[in-house]
Amino acid sequence: xxxxxxxxxxxxxxxxxGLLFLAQFFLPAYHQxxxxxxxxxxxxxxxxxxLMGYTGLLSLGHAMFFAAGLYGAGLTIYYLDFxxxxxVGFGILSACALSFVFGLLALRARGxxxxxxxxxxxxxxFLTTLYFNEITLGDQGFVLSEKLRTMTIGGAVVKFSxxxxxxxxxxxxxxxxxxxxLVLARSPVGRVLVAIRENEARTRMxxxxxxxxxxxxxxxxxxxxxxxxxxxxxLFAYIGSTFAxxxxxxxxxxxxxxxxxxxxxxxxVGTALMFYLIDISSDYTSSxxxxxxxxxxxxxxWFPKGILGTLRExxxxxxx
Amino acid sequence: xxxxxxxxTSALCKRFGGLQAVREVNFSLAQGxxxxxxxxxxxxxxxxxxxxxxxxKPSSGTITFKGEDITRLKSCQRVMRGIVYTFQVTSVYATxxxxxxxxxxxxRRLMTGAKGFLTLGEAAIAxxxxxxxxxxxxxxxxxxxxxxxxYGYQRLxxxxxxxxxxPELLIMDEPTQGLAExxxxxxxxxxxxxxxxxxxxxxxxxxxxxxQLAHKITVMDRGTVIAEGTPAEIEADAEVQxxxxxx
Numbered sequence: 001x002x003x004x005x006x007x008x009x010x011x012x013x014x015x016x017x018g019l020l021f022l023a024q025f026f027l028p029a030y031h032q033x034x035x036x037x038x039x040x041x042x043x044x045x046x047x048x049x050x051l052m053g054y055t056g057l058l059s060l061g062h063a064m065f066f067a068a069g070l071y072g073a074g075l076t077i078y079y080l081d082f083x084x085x086x087x088v089g090f091g092i093l094s095a096c097a098l099s100f101v102f103g104l105l106a107l108r109a110r111g112x113x114x115x116x117x118x119x120x121x122x123x124x125x126f127l128t129t130l131y132f133n134e135i136t137l138g139d140q141g142f143v144l145s146e147k148l149r150t151m152t153i154g155g156a157v158v159k160f161s162x163x164x165x166x167x168x169x170x171x172x173x174x175x176x177x178x179x180x181x182l183v184l185a186r187s188p189v190g191r192v193l194v195a196i197r198e199n200e201a202r203t204r205m206x207x208x209x210x211x212x213x214x215x216x217x218x219x220x221x222x223x224x225x226x227x228x229x230x231x232x233x234x235l236f237a238y239i240g241s242t243f244a245x246x247x248x249x250x251x252x253x254x255x256x257x258x259x260x261x262x263x264x265x266x267x268x269v270g271t272a273l274m275f276y277l278i279d280i281s282s283d284y285t286s287s288x289x290x291x292x293x294x295x296x297x298x299x300x301x302w303f304p305k306g307i308l309g310t311l312r313e314x315x316x317x318x319x320x
Numbered sequence: 321x322x323x324x325x326x327x328x329t330s331a332l333c334k335r336f337g338g339l340q341a342v343r344e345v346n347f348s349l350a351q352g353x354x355x356x357x358x359x360x361x362x363x364x365x366x367x368x369x370x371x372x373x374x375x376x377k378p379s380s381g382t383i384t385f386k387g388e389d390i391t392r393l394k395s396c397q398r399v400m401r402g403i404v405y406t407f408q409v410t411s412v413y414a415t416x417x418x419x420x421x422x423x424x425x426x427x428r429r430l431m432t433g434a435k436g437f438l439t440l441g442e443a444a445i446a447x448x449x450x451x452x453x454x455x456x457x458x459x460x461x462x463x464x465x466x467x468x469x470x471y472g473y474q475r476l477x478x479x480x481x482x483x484x485x486x487p488e489l490l491i492m493d494e495p496t497q498g499l500a501e502x503x504x505x506x507x508x509x510x511x512x513x514x515x516x517x518x519x520x521x522x523x524x525x526x527x528x529x530x531x532q533l534a535h536k537i538t539v540m541d542r543g544t545v546i547a548e549g550t551p552a553e554i555e556a557d558a559e560v561q562x563x564x565x566x567x
Contacts (some may be wrong), residue, residue: 181444197426198413205375205407207399207428207485 009320011180016265017175024167032167034279038272039170040231041251043177045259045267047224049254050181053262054190055217056197060249064125065222066103067244068095069229070127071136074239077144078110079135083151084160088230092193096219103218107211119246126244141240149234166235173231174268177224182264184220185320193217194262225252260300260308265320269307322433326489326519327372333343334367343543345381349489353521354511356530359540365523366408368540369491372521373405374398385489395425400427402488404553406481406495408523410474414467418458418477421466422449425484452484456510472503476510491521492516496529508533530564531555 020039024032044066051057053135066119072094077087136142149160158165184190195203195208204210235241242248252267259270274292282292303310312319329350334342342364349355357365370376372383374395382391391397395405397408413421426448430441453459456476461469467475475495482490495511496504504526511533514520523529530537530551539547547560554560 188431191420191424195413195418198415199411202407202411202413203424204395205373205399205405206425206481207396209394209396265564 008318009182009186013178013264016268017171017178020171020174021168024164024171029163032163034275036170036235037276038161038164038268039174039276040228041255042268042271043174043231044228045252045255045271046174046177046181046224046264047221047226047228049221049256049262049264049267050184050193050224051217051221052253052256052265054181054197055193055214055221057214057217058115058119058253060115060246060253061122062222063244063248064122065095065099065225066229066232066248067125067129068098068222069226069231070233070239070243071229072226073230074142074144074233075135077234078142078146078239084158084234085151085153086150088227088234091230091233092223095229096223099219099222099226100215102222103215105215106307107218115122116191119249120248122244122246126241126246129241129244132166136239136241139241141238144233144237144239149237155162160234161237168304170231170235173227175245177227178264180220180224182320185264189213189216197262248278254296255307258296258306260283260306260310260312263290263306263308263312266306266308273307322323323352325349327350328384329368329372330382330384332368332371332383333379334371334376335379340543342371342378345540345543345545347538347545349519349521351519352515353535353540354515354522354533355536356522356524356534357538357540358524358527358530359546361409362542364543365540366493366529369405369493369521369523371387373403373491375405377544399485402486402518403491404482404485404487404489405491406478406493408493408497410471410478412466412474412477413466417463418453418466418469418480419449419462422476422480422484425481426452429484429486448484452480455483455513456480457506472499474498476507479510479514489519489520489521493523494525495522496526504529524534 020035023035027035047065048062051059069091071091073087073091076082076090077084082090100120104112106121109117130138146159146161151158160166160169183248192203192208192213195206196213200210229243255274256267256271257272258269259268260266277292277295278288281288285291305313308319325348329345329347332342332345333340335341342525345368347368357368359365367376367382371378374393378391384390385401385403390401414486423445426445430444443514450459453462456479458473458476458480461473466474469477475498479492479495495508499507508529511520522530522534533553537551539560547554547557549557
């Protein structure tokens with residue numbers, strides 16, 4: 001698996017990032033703004049994939065990490081006059097801390113029990129955002145004004161409401177997280193995570209403290225999800241309880257399933273595909289979810305391992 | 321053989337509810353020996369080695385390894401001290417290649433400090449993997465998914481994973497189960513080779529294998545050690561005849 005194709009893999013990933021960079025010069029404004037959203041949400045899926053794809057732990061509560069990033073950034077910028085980047089930093093730290101504490105508690109549960117615990121914690125966080133609605137404004141949410149999203153970096157004024165800044169910031173965030181997971185997947189730790197997914201008991205008897213590795217995986221996964229949430233707050237300026245609902249826990253699961261569980265680029269493919277599926281079908285019909293459902297069924301039937309997962313199985317065994 | 325004691329258990333007990341699987345076992349292993357544990361089904365053999373390897377917590381008693389009390393150590397910590405267990409039912413990673421299977425074991429020895437978690441010289445891992453696969457004769461199957469290997473080869477792969485962990489004590493639970501005659505002969509040769517580097521503890525039902533390999537044999541029945549001695553002594557022991565050999 002690891003012993004060949006290192007050059008190919010690096011070229012592929014840098015190529016994808018390069019294409020995304022070039023795309024901003026060709027894409028019409030509408031698709032450009034879609035691409036921004038896709039890159040930010042794909043980052044969320046990338047984070048989800050670390051836990052589910054590489055470590056084999058299924059979560060239905062990742063919205064709590066996304067929301068931790070979103071609120072961590074949004075609230076500090078809104079109330080505490082943090083600069084945009086300070087806010088994003090704080091959002092990321094919040095998600096990191098939350099995933100660590102959550103992991104210590106929840107990883108005692110296994111399998112379905114773990115799944116349920118993730119759901120319950122996420123639900124608790126969602127209700128918390130409603131409970132403190134004097135601060136969070138609940139499901140109505142609040143908006144970061146253009147002024148709050150402007151800062152000077154090295155003398156230059158940077159407006160995070162400017163499409164060019166938005167596009168490149170989203171690209172930077174996505175690329176960093178993508179490359180991080182690529183390094184992780186090919187590192188000794190990545191090898192252990194996959195081993196835990198395949199057979200945890202055996203991995204313990206090879207001398208690995210699997211509990212620690214699962215915690216590490218959860219923290220990386222939660223933190224990347226928080227990066228996405230923080231970037232979302234900054235770039236789209238709206239912070240509301242919707243992002244903490246179970247729906248936002250299910251999205252990354254679907255994106256990853258669609259793109260390919262346990263593939264580095266699967267999250268991007270899955271997110272983009274789902275986004276345009278909804279975008280295009282909703283042009284034609286108000287019952288676009290029916291179309292989405294039908295396409296998902298087709299994919300499950302013919303691409304049970306997701307698009308890249310199936311490609312890897314049939315033709316491209318070197319895909320990481 | 322006035323050898324150094326590698327492992328010693330003292331008054332080791334394990335109860336599963338009402339069942340006393342292991343009772344008051346005082347067991348010791350000398351460095352460098354090949355020891356076989358035999359006994360009828362349910363004698364507590366697997367439970368005993370499970371306790372030694374850390375997979376099962378003892379109800380009471382202590383285990384000392386190279387002079388250190390390891391009773392409270394987790395199995396992964398024991399592996400790092402050199403106690404390696406290979407499974408009774410093969411549990412290789414079926415979807416991963418043989419290389420990856422052994423690499424997982426090999427890199428464990430190299431992963432020290434924070435740096436070891438992110439980058440390791442793949443060359444150093446590859447070298448260890450190749451030598452472990454070579455030792456069991458699987459070098460040619462390096463790139464095959466482990467699940468595609470015939471059963472006997474999976475057992476060998478399991479042993480290669482054990483070897484790559486550089487054991488001081490290699491515990492093998494029924495290693496010849498399901499192997500063909502010629503594979504068993506190869507296994508015996510391999511075990512003798514391993515014994516040059518490590519102490520070997522076998523649970524084995526196949527008496528010819530036990531008699532030709534083991535320096536000493538421990539016989540268990542109903543959770544206790546009923547006899548211990550050289551193969552010749554055990555063959556002559558009347559109580560063993562009654563409990564186990566059945567003749």
